[in-house]
Amino acid sequence: MKTKRFVRVAGCVLISALLCSYILFQISKSRTFQFFGGLTYRVATDHKVVALTFDDAPTLKTADVLAILKQKHVVATFYEIGKEIERYPEIAKAVVAAGMEVGNHSYSHQRFLLTSPSFVQSEVQKTNDLIRSTGYKGDITFRPPNGKKLFSLPWYLHQHGIQTIMWDVEPDTYLPTNQTEDEQTTFLVGYTVANVRPGSIILLHPFCDTCGGDRRAIGQIIDDLQSKGYKFVTISQLLASSTQH
Ligand SMILES: [Zn+2]
Numbered sequence: 008m009k010t011k012r013f014v015r016v017a018g019c020v021l022i023s024a025l026l027c028s029y030i031l032f033q034i035s036k037s038r039t040f041q042f043f044g045g046l047t048y049r050v051a052t053d054h055k056v057v058a059l060t061f062d063d064a065p066t067l068k069t070a071d072v073l074a075i076l077k078q079k080h081v082v083a084t085f086y087e088i089g090k091e092i093e094r095y096p097e098i099a100k101a102v103v104a105a106g107m108e109v110g111n112h113s114y115s116h117q118r119f120l121l122t123s124p125s126f127v128q129s130e131v132q133k134t135n136d137l138i139r140s141t142g143y144k145g146d147i148t149f150r151p152p153n154g155k156k157l158f159s160l161p162w163y164l165h166q167h168g169i170q171t172i173m174w175d176v177e178p179d180t181y182l183p184t185n186q187t188e189d190e191q192t193t194f195l196v197g198y199t200v201a202n203v204r205p206g207s208i209i210l211l212h213p214f215c216d217t218c219g220g221d222r223r224a225i226g227q228i229i230d231d232l233q234s235k236g237y238k239f240v241t242i243s244q245l246l247a248s249s250t251q252h
Contacts, residue, residue, distance in 0.1 A: 036154055038173045044165025048173040050206040050249035055237045057207045058245040059083040059225070060174065062112060062150065065091055065098040066214040071222055073105050079229045081239040083107055084172075086150045089114030089134035092141065099141040108241035109143045110172065111135055116152040119160040127163045146243050148172045172242055174210035176202045179221065191220030196227045203232060206245065 038048045061072065064085040076083055085102050087109055092099045102109060113119070114130045114137075135147055148170045151160060164171055178198040182191060199209055209228070213221040229239065240248065 038154065038175070041161040041171060042158060044161050044171065046161075046171035046173050047208070047246065049175040049204070049208055050245050051251045052206040052245075052248050053250060054248055055205050055235070056240045056245060056248050057203050057205075057209065057232060057237045058240055058242050059209050059211070059228075060086060060110070060150070060172070060242065061214065062086045062210060062212050063088060063091070063116070063214050064112075065095045065102060067095070067098070068214045068216070068218070068222065069095075069098045069102060072213050072225065073101060073107070075222070075225050075229075076107070077105065079226060081229050082241050082244075083239070084110055084148075084242040086110040086112035086172075087134070087138060088112050088116050088152075089130070089137045090116075092134070092137040096141065099138075103141050103143045108145055108243055109138050109141070109147065110242065111138060111147050111149045111169075113149075113152050118153055118155040119151055120155055122159050124159050124163060127159045131163060131167075131169070145241075146170075148242055170246065172208065174208040175204075176207050177210040178202075178224075179210070179212055182220070188220050188223070192223045192227070195220055195224035196231060199224070199228050200231045200235070203237065206249070208242070208245065 039046070059081070061083060064087045085107050087099060087102075111131060111134045114133045119127065119130075131149065138147055149164055150172050154173060161171065176199055178195045181198060182194060186194065195211075203209065211221045211225065212218055213225060232239075
């Protein structure tokens with residue numbers, strides 16, 4: 008009898024623990040909620056403004072992206088990884104020299120789930136210092152690697168007045184497999200242009216060797232959205248244009 012009761016209680020505890028873990032995992036990857044300080048995935052605005060954001064800079068492909076932006080006379084926000092700034096300091100300086108906004112994407116690009124406060128502090132602070140070492144003077148916002156955050160990261164950012172920036176348009180997530188690069192580019196452009204609204208934040212990953220589809224999509228996304236009346240701004244400019252303060 009006692010054994011049966013023990014099994015029943017243990018089963019309940021296990022199911023509760025699994026359910027709790029599942030809920031926390033879902034919250035950790037939410038684009039629209041975090042426990043402390045809030046986050047921004049889009050701003051409320053009456054103006055047709057949109058922010059292009061690129062994750063995982065700097066890499067050797069950064070110059071290609073800067074060339075497209077220069078040709079189109081458009082600004083964007085580059086979320087940089089600290090250890091990659093150490094690897095490519097000159098490329099990181101070129102991003103600043105081109106007038107782009109720079110954000111913090113952590114030092115080592117690990118998932119911030121059950122991380123200690125000291126780990127969070129080191130990841131954020133070290134990367135902010137590296138960004139400053141490239142000559143960047145503007146505000147530095149933070150984007151969690153893989154969009155993952157739970158307790159310690161939002162708490163640290165909230166305590167230090169650092170804004171968490173997510174996104175509302177991420178075409179890569181929906182990219183069908185087994186497509187040619189041209190088909191991928193067509194999909195990325197079509198999905199992005201169809202889903203952007205005033206105040207949107209677009210996330211692209213154009214810097215890896217196999218991310219040619221994202222790189223080629225940038226120019227067409229800019230052309231198509233500009234023809235619909237959109238103006239491209241940095242994250243700081245987008246936050247400043249919000250009608251909800
Ligand atoms: Zn990333």
